[in-house]
Amino acid sequence: MGISIGCKVHAAVTAESLPLSIAVGPGDEHDSKRFIEVLGRIRVKRKIGRPINRPKELYAGSAYDSKKIREYLRCRGIKANIPLNPRNRHKQKRGRPL
Numbered sequence: 001m002g003i004s005i006g007c008k009v010h011a012a013v014t015a016e017s018l019p020l021s022i023a024v025g026p027g028d029e030h031d032s033k034r035f036i037e038v039l040g041r042i043r044v045k046r047k048i049g050r051p052i053n054r055p056k057e058l059y060a061g062s063a064y065d066s067k068k069i070r071e072y073l074r075c076r077g078i079k080a081n082i083p084l085n086p087r088n089r090h091k092q093k094r095g096r097p098l
Contacts, residue, residue, distance in 0.1 A: 010034040012042055020044065031063050036072055057081060 006027030012020045021041035025034045044052040057079040065085035073080045 008034075010038045012038050031061075032066055032069060035060075035064055035069055039072075054078060 008025050008027055008029065008031070010023045010025060010031065012022075014020060021038050021043075023034050023038045023041065039058075040053075042053050042055065046052065054076055055078060058073060059081045062083045062085040065082050065088050070080055070082070
């Protein structure tokens with residue numbers, strides 16, 4: 001573990017940019033490491049009944065394109081709108097197959 005300089009603020013917001021949940025992490029940590037924590041903290045109060053804690057659909061950047069995140073969203077029934085990150089995809093190796 002190295003020296004952490006600074007911090008990152010991770011937030012889940014509505015389409016109108018209203019904050020739903022916020023988490024603070026070390027500056028040298030990748031954004032996707034706090035994804036599940038931020039999503040788990042969402043609580044939208046309603047007049048009657050339990051608070052809403054699961055969005056219907058989620059938009060995120062390609063930094064959040066990982067198998068773990070996509071499986072988590074699928075298990076919770078949340079539609080994921082995350083662009084594919086070409087660095088995470090396996091490329092076919094060139095040359096003669098083994």
